[in-house]
Amino acid sequence: SEIMKASSSSSSTSNGSSSSSKALNPLASEFKPASSHPAPKALQDIPLDKAPRIFAEARSTHATVHKGLLNSLGWNAPGRRLATSASDPVVRLLAGETLKVEAELKGHTDSVPIVCWHPSEADTLATASEDKTTKLWDTRAGKASHTIRTSTSVINMNFCPNGMFLGVGTKDDNIGVIDLRAMEKGVATPKPIYNMKSTIEANEFCWSPSCEHFLLTTGTVGRVELLGWNNPSQSFSYIKSLEAHTASTYCVKYDPTGRYFAIGGADSLVSLWDSKEFVCVRTLGRMQATVRNLSFSPGGVFIAAVGEEKFVDISHTETGTHIHQINLDSLKVASIAWHPKQMVLAFGDDKNKQYVAPPLLLLPRQPRPPQRDPPLRLQARLRRTHPPPLPRRAPRHRRQ
Numbered sequence: 001s002e003i004m005k006a007s008s009s010s011s012s013t014s015n016g017s018s019s020s021s022k023a024l025n026p027l028a029s030e031f032k033p034a035s036s037h038p039a040p041k042a043l044q045d046i047p048l049d050k051a052p053r054i055f056a057e058a059r060s061t062h063a064t065v066h067k068g069l070l071n072s073l074g075w076n077a078p079g080r081r082l083a084t085s086a087s088d089p090v091v092r093l094l095a096g097e098t099l100k101v102e103a104e105l106k107g108h109t110d111s112v113p114i115v116c117w118h119p120s121e122a123d124t125l126a127t128a129s130e131d132k133t134t135k136l137w138d139t140r141a142g143k144a145s146h147t148i149r150t151s152t153s154v155i156n157m158n159f160c161p162n163g164m165f166l167g168v169g170t171k172d173d174n175i176g177v178i179d180l181r182a183m184e185k186g187v188a189t190p191k192p193i194y195n196m197k198s199t200i201e202a203n204e205f206c207w208s209p210s211c212e213h214f215l216l217t218t219g220t221v222g223r224v225e226l227l228g229w230n231n232p233s234q235s236f237s238y239i240k241s242l243e244a245h246t247a248s249t250y251c252v253k254y255d256p257t258g259r260y261f262a263i264g265g266a267d268s269l270v271s272l273w274d275s276k277e278f279v280c281v282r283t284l285g286r287m288q289a290t291v292r293n294l295s296f297s298p299g300g301v302f303i304a305a306v307g308e309e310k311f312v313d314i315s316h317t318e319t320g321t322h323i324h325q326i327n328l329d330s331l332k333v334a335s336i337a338w339h340p341k342q343m344v345l346a347f348g349d350d351k352n353k354q355y356v357a358p359p360l361l362l363l364p365r366q367p368r369p370p371q372r373d374p375p376l377r378l379q380a381r382l383r384r385t386h387p388p389p390l391p392r393r394a395p396r397h398r399r400q
Contacts, residue, residue, distance in 0.1 A: 046301075048316060055314060055324035063099040065092050068111070070334045070348035076117040076125070079339045081139070082346055083125055085112035091127050093139060096339075105137055107144045114157045126166060128154035134168055136183075146183055148191070150176070160207045160229075167205060167214075173198040175205065175216070177234065193234050204251045208275065209258035213239070217249035217263065224249050224263055226278065242278060244271055251293055255300030256340075260317065262303055264291030270305050272317065282320045286313050295345075297338045304345060306333035312347060 046054060068087030075082055081102070082094040089108040092101050110130035118124035125137045130153045135144040148168070156169035166178045176192030201219025207229065208214070214227040214236060222245040228237040247266035254261045254275065263271045270284040270291055289308040296303050302323060305313045312326040312333055336347040 048319070048321060051302075051316065051323050061099065063094070065094060065101055066090075071111065071113045072115045072335050073346055073348055074115050074117050074337050075339055075346070076122045077120055077340060078122050079341045079344075080122065082337075083115045083117065084348070085115045085127065087111040089129065089131075091115060091125075091137075093125075096344075103139065103142055105139070105142060105144075107135055107137075108133065110153075113153075113155060116157050116159060118163055119159050119161050120163050126157060126159070128157050128168070134166075136166075136180075148178060150174075156202075156204050158206050160211050161209050162211050165207075165211075167207070168192070169202055169205060173200070173202040175202060179234070194236070196236055201248075203249065206252050206254060206261075208261075209254055209256075213275075215252045215261065217252050217265075219248045221248065222246050222265070222267075224252065240278075242273075244273075244280070245269060251291065253294045253296060255296040255303075255317065256298060257300045260300065262294050262296070264294050264305060264307070266290045268307070270294065270303070270315075272303075272320070284313070284315050284320055286315075286322060286325075293333070293336050295336045295338045297343065297345075298341055302338075304336055304338065304347075306336045306347065309333075312336065312345075314345075 065084055066086035066088060070084065070086045073082060073084045075096070080096045082096055082099070083091060084094065085091050089106070089110055089112060091105040091108075091112055093103040093105070094100065095102050105125070105127070108127065108129035108131055112127050112129045114128040116126045116128075118126070123139045125139055126134065127137065128134045132150050132153050134148040134150065134154055134157065136146040136148075137143070138145050150168065150170050151174070152171040154168050154170055156167075158167045159165070160167070164180055166180060168176045168178060170176075175196045175198065177194040178191070179193045198216075198218075200223075203217040203219065205214065205216040211229055211231065214229050216225040216227065218225060222243050224242040224244045226239045226242055228239050229235075230237060244263045245265035245267050246269075249263055249265040251264040252261060258275055260281070261273050261275050263273065265271075268285070268287040268289055268291060270287065271280050272282050272284070273280050284303075284305065287305060287307055287309060291305055291307040293306045294303065296317065300317050303315050303317050305315070310328045310333075312328070313322070314324045314326070315322055334348045336345070338345055
């Protein structure tokens, strides 16, 4: 996995330090309105014309944490930890500052294709494995608190932003919704409260920030299903189908403010949609192959897209302007995730079908602060304690 960090030279808030955040109860947490998710000041201070240079000057570090192909990675809510999963059954938790392995979660018996953090609880992690189980972990104890068994392996998983529900999609195109509030009653193996069998190929899905809408990408040419989620009745209702692309759609993401959502498909396009009117406002066409994964930066200022190519494409969300391209030579990106609060981009890669997967931390080249003259009293004290050396006289040459 790789990580990229860029910062405005005029701001010192993005210095690589992870900010702390108090963990919230997942059963009592409520989604914060879009106005409480503004872009950090470090992002607001980046002029659009200077953003390409800032990204180009970013530096990177990396760490190899698995011995198999990297499948998924993600930051927890405060951004202090990065979870990674690969073709091996062990999930590893990395420190956000040093990228050192802090803990290993062992409990699955097969590869883990998906990891997903709770949207507000910093220590709750969901993992889905090819062994037909989905586990909820308490990362403080390093143990799985709950296990959900499915008929087939899980290929898609996403939390509802209010933290009360977990959506699970299986290989047989079945989507189940699990009520996490059942855990409070001591249910060790909670079962889905709602199951929806899709008649078409069901790919990635996500809830809207208000949890009122549910977007489902499909294998049908260009179609994205828009569903409504009824919390009291705990069921989906069909709203309409969005003709988004000219080929199958694979990934969908809402930006942190809830203003836009992005869709990526097999036609190598990324379409950006207005979340209120459900109309496409712009498309990004710099990819040349299938788009597999998308991620928005904090505040939704930038969007990163990856696919079956050897680079990461970064664009400005509001204008669609191309900002930067991270070339990976012979590497192929497998997963991508922006830090929730800082200009840090994590992504995983593979080489020749083998995992090299570094979580790379791209840190900005911070300008040195200007040197200021010390106060007059301090200057006088320094002259008394450290007098300046006497100037050397030039050696005299003797006459021959």
